[in-house]
Amino acid sequence: MPLIDINSEKCRKCYACVRVCPVQAIKVDVESAIPSIVDSRCIGCGSCVTICHPGAVVFEDAREETKALLQSGQTVAAVVGSAIPGEFPDITDYRKFVEMIRRLGFTYVCEASFGVDLVAHKYAQLFANNKGKYYITANCPSVCFYIEKYHPELIENLAPIVPPMIAAAKVVHKRYGDDTRIVYIGACISKKKSAKRYQRTDGQVDAVLTFRELRQLFTEFDIKESKLEFSEFDPPFGNKGSLYPISNGVLQAANISEDLLKGSVITVEGRKNMIDAVHELEKHPQMINRHFNLFYDEGCLMGPGTSRGGQRFLRHTLVVNYSNKRIQNLNKREWAKNLKYFLNLDLSASFVNDDQRLPMPPFSKVKEVLQILGKDSPADSLGCGACGFTSCHDFAIAVAKGLVKPEMCITFSLYKRLEHADKLNDISHNLEKINEELTVTKRESAQYQQLADKAQQAVDTILQKLPVSFLLVDENLHIIQANQPLVQMLGSEAVEINEVIPGLAGADLKTLLPQPVYNLFSFVIANGEDIFNRDIHLLDDAMHNISIFTIRKNKVAGAVIRDMQSPEIRKEEVIKRITEVIDKNLEMVQKIGFLLGEGAAETEQMLNSIIEFYKTVK
Ligand code: SF4
Numbered sequence: 001m002p003l004i005d006i007n008s009e010k011c012r013k014c015y016a017c018v019r020v021c022p023v024q025a026i027k028v029d030v031e032s033a034i035p036s037i038v039d040s041r042c043i044g045c046g047s048c049v050t051i052c053h054p055g056a057v058v059f060e061d062a063r064e065e066t067k068a069l070l071q072s073g074q075t076v077a078a079v080v081g082s083a084i085p086g087e088f089p090d091i092t093d094y095r096k097f098v099e100m101i102r103r104l105g106f107t108y109v110c111e112a113s114f115g116v117d118l119v120a121h122k123y124a125q126l127f128a129n130n131k132g133k134y135y136i137t138a139n140c141p142s143v144c145f146y147i148e149k150y151h152p153e154l155i156e157n158l159a160p161i162v163p164p165m166i167a168a169a170k171v172v173h174k175r176y177g178d179d180t181r182i183v184y185i186g187a188c189i190s191k192k193k194s195a196k197r198y199q200r201t202d203g204q205v206d207a208v209l210t211f212r213e214l215r216q217l218f219t220e221f222d223i224k225e226s227k228l229e230f231s232e233f234d235p236p237f238g239n240k241g242s243l244y245p246i247s248n249g250v251l252q253a254a255n256i257s258e259d260l261l262k263g264s265v266i267t268v269e270g271r272k273n274m275i276d277a278v279h280e281l282e283k284h285p286q287m288i289n290r291h292f293n294l295f296y297d298e299g300c301l302m303g304p305g306t307s308r309g310g311q312r313f314l315r316h317t318l319v320v321n322y323s324n325k326r327i328q329n330l331n332k333r334e335w336a337k338n339l340k341y342f343l344n345l346d347l348s349a350s351f352v353n354d355d356q357r358l359p360m361p362p363f364s365k366v367k368e369v370l371q372i373l374g375k376d377s378p379a380d381s382l383g384c385g386a387c388g389f390t391s392c393h394d395f396a397i398a399v400a401k402g403l404v405k406p407e408m409c410i411t412f413s414l415y416k417r418l419e420h421a422d423k424l425n426d427i428s429h430n431l432e433k434i435n436e437e438l439t440v441t442k443r444e445s446a447q448y449q450q451l452a453d454k455a456q457q458a459v460d461t462i463l464q465k466l467p468v469s470f471l472l473v474d475e476n477l478h479i480i481q482a483n484q485p486l487v488q489m490l491g492s493e494a495v496e497i498n499e500v501i502p503g504l505a506g507a508d509l510k511t512l513l514p515q516p517v518y519n520l521f522s523f524v525i526a527n528g529e530d531i532f533n534r535d536i537h538l539l540d541d542a543m544h545n546i547s548i549f550t551i552r553k554n555k556v557a558g559a560v561i562r563d564m565q566s567p568e569i570r571k572e573e574v575i576k577r578i579t580e581v582i583d584k585n586l587e588m589v590q591k592i593g594f595l596l597g598e599g600a601a602e603t604e605q606m607l608n609s610i611i612e613f614y615k616t617v618k
Pocket residue numbers: 006010011012013014015016017018035051052053054055056057
């Protein structure tokens with residue numbers, strides 16, 4: 001499992017973690033825009049954990065591992081970092097605190113400060129015999145990871161001495177047996193990563209709990225100071241090593257001079273100072289000719305494994321007060337004897353080249369990014385630092401390396417936001433226009449609807465008042481509309497239906513008309529050919545005349561049925577039909593006359609030609 005992880009559901013995409021990460025170990029996914037940790041690049045500093053207010057950045061939790069160890073039946077020792085009084089000001093006596101830890105199930109509760117004393121002694125020896133070579137203290141794991149991953153050329157300058165946590169673990173193994181399992185309790189996250197480096201050697205630390213996790217365990221097991229008696233740490237006890245949480249504490253533990261004129265060590269603490277110190281040391285090792293006592297945090301007092309909101313100088317005072325109390329009560333002879341004895345332990349360490357530097361992207365690519373960011377001229381390059389990079393150029397390099405997104409540049413984001421706002425304005429303006437047009441269209445459509453309703457009423461009235469029967473049928477030969485004369489013509493049953501369903505709408509034609517007449521409708525709907533003036537017999541066997549015509553081909557047909565018995569129709573029809581007979585006779589007479597006329601003309605012509613012939617014969 002990676003040391004640090006990001007809970008994407010809690011993440012608000014503010015990128016504060018990306019900006020604060022000193023080594024660009026947090027990548028932003030182009031698609032989801034969610035940041036994620038690149039474990040191989042991470043130095044475990046915990047800055048991202050501290051800065052993330054929604055608590056989306058989480059670190060490896062060792063509580064379950066610790067509980068499993070404590071329940072395993074093995075001997076388990078707690079090694080406690082001396083920043084503890086700064087973290088637990090609410091616990092009035094450190095001995096109560098020791099008992100609280102014991103109650104969790106630890107067999108031994110030891111101080112890490114004796115490990116600091118051992119390491120400090122080794123540093124004093126190393127610095128005193130440096131032979132012109134200058135060292136960087138290797139106590140802060142984040143500093144060691146930083147050099148291994150980003151300045152491997154300085155690995156040779158890392159002091160080859162184990163960190164206090166491992167020295168203390170070696171002491172516990174020597175004193176209480178190699179099979180004693182060890183849980184370190186401290187202020188820092190990177191020790192979780194550092195402990196893995198020393199596994200399968202003596203000095204193995206099986207789990208690292210932060211103070212925050214320890215508090216959670218106290219709560220889980222309802223362990224309270226008020227319910228417990230005192231208990232003392234298990235020996236060996238530490239001396240000035242208890243000042244280790246304050247950055248120059250390790251020098252004081254080793255009686256290394258901090259005199260500015262005569263001293264040979266510079267203590268540097270804090271993210272930016274530490275990075276600057278490493279850069280300068282790399283550039284000018286011989287000009288600086290000092291050892292560096294480096295810490296990523298401002299001492300362990302404010303480490304990312306401590307509770308949020310702690311006050312640095314209050315914690316400083318609490319640690320100093322605690323150290324004073326411990327040192328005053330210390331049996332110095334016993335301590336010196338223990339120191340001599342345990343200095344025989346192998347406290348040497350080595351480091352590995354884990355170069356994580358990314359190749360420099362081509363200049364053209366960086367230039368392209370600067371153009372996208374709108375920072376292609378020096379005047380545009382604000383270098384505001386809000387992105388966490390020292391210049392727009394460095395930021396563009398990180399974008400070109402694929403580590404960060406252009407949106408992390410505030411001016412670029414603002415520009416984009418304004419661009420989006422303009423687009424939104426345009427869209428909203430267009431929507432307003434469409435809305436206005438819709439209102440006009442709605443008004444016009446209401447007017448058309450009114451006109452259509454009126455027209456429909458007029459047609460209905462006309463249809464009802466026609467002296468002939470009229471009906472409309474659909475493609476299924478169901479009635480769409482029938483007028484009153486037709487209803488009357490179909491008889492009393494149709495009249496009753498019409499009272500319930502005006503105009504017989506939906507009635508099946510087959511049930512109302514004789515089959516031959518129904519077939520005529522069927523023919524017109526199926527073929528789209530009209531039928532005019534066909535004489536038919538309806539239900540009462542009375543003679544009717546029907547015309548069926550297409551209104552919408554194969555969909556709607558209309559029909560006019562005339563009752564040939566009705567006086568007006570009869571008179572009109574007789575006149576029409578006599579007129580037709582007269583017209584036909586006249587046509588025939590005309591044809592005969594034409595033929596007779598033509599024949600007479602030919603006869604006359606022939607007789608005239610014979611007379612002319614006889615005149616010439618005489
Ligand atoms: S700091 Fe990082 S992890 Fe936390 S909310 Fe912001 S972007 Fe997300």
